[in-house]
Amino acid sequence: MADQGMRYTYDGTFEGYLCAVLQALRSGKVPAAITDRRNETRPDLAVNVATSLKDAEYLYSTISARSSAEVQQMVSDYFLTDCASLEINLYKMIFCSLKYGAKIAEDYSSELMSGIQMAIRDLYREAQSILQELDFYLGEEASCAVINPRNSVLPIIRKPVLKRRDIDDLLVYDKRHHLLLERYSEQNMLLDISDFPMPEFKDPKEAYDFLWPFVRDRRFDVRVIPGQKKSGSVIEPLWLKAS
The missing domain is CATH 3.30.505 (SHC Adaptor Protein)
Incomplete structure (x- = not known):
């Protein structure tokens, strides 16, 4: 990867995160940080990335096209985990998936990928436990x-x-x-x-x-997002943003 670049903030959604990753990739530099803007301590030093569904869908479909549907699913699953350095680790995974393809999912020697796979397994274990209880x-x-x-x-x-x-x-x-x-x-x-x-x-x-x-009483106003995956190209939203 290239030299360290800017700090980026996004709106907290998966689509917003993908837009921040895309902007960082296009800069050619590893981001110093990618942060939910609600948690950013120095917003004056960060690039506030607007959410574009078109850009998010482009990157999401490109991940599948250049690697695999399995890697694409790992990206959305890992975003749901409570891991330290989640955003920057996920950026590195996306970068590697675009560069090296599907084989990154089976790179058991990689500390990054092993940590991501372990976090996803923990996510599904906790989900099953919550569901049962x-x-x-x-x-x-x-x-x-x-x-x-x-x-x-x-x-x-x-x-x-x-x-x-x-x-x-x-x-x-x-x-x-x-x-x-x-x-x-x-x-x-x-x-x-x-x-x-x-x-x-x-x-x-x-x-x-x-x-x-x-x-x-329908007091929540909801941002409209495409609702279903179609041929692996359109993001199924993890959640809708209410305002």
Whole structure:
């Protein structure tokens, strides 16, 4: 890789992160840092990268084309982990996938790739554990559960949760990552609600009493993102951004 380059910030979404990576790649220099702009301590020294779905989809599809669908999936999975230096490690993985192709996924001698694979295995182990232990409070209009996982597991478990037919309308709130999974009137959404100040809920009933009116009354404005993968080229959003 080339000499160290700029600091980059993004909006916290997977699409935003890919845009920051693409800008860093085009600069020809290894970024000094890539950071969620909400966590950036020196915003005056960082390049604030705007999110472009076109640019994100271009890089995401290029990863698959130059390496494999497996590597592409590893990129989105690793983004959900709670690893130190996640953004810069993922940048290095993307760089290597574009340069060396699919073989990086089987490079067991690489400390970087071994760490990434271990983190992804831990992500799926925690997701399975959370799924098995999910405990819903049965409210008058919906059921609600609150989780506090180390990794961001809601994007992993959302499909099996939403397939449950013993519960009608439901909420699952991840209080650590500020994500809200909702099923209401047969509409399913996974929302990033980090822009909304949330109290510290003591139990799922408190979460239900506070969150359900927002869901029921459609108070969350949601940025429109393409919803499904098509031929491996369009990003399936990990979550939608509410504002």
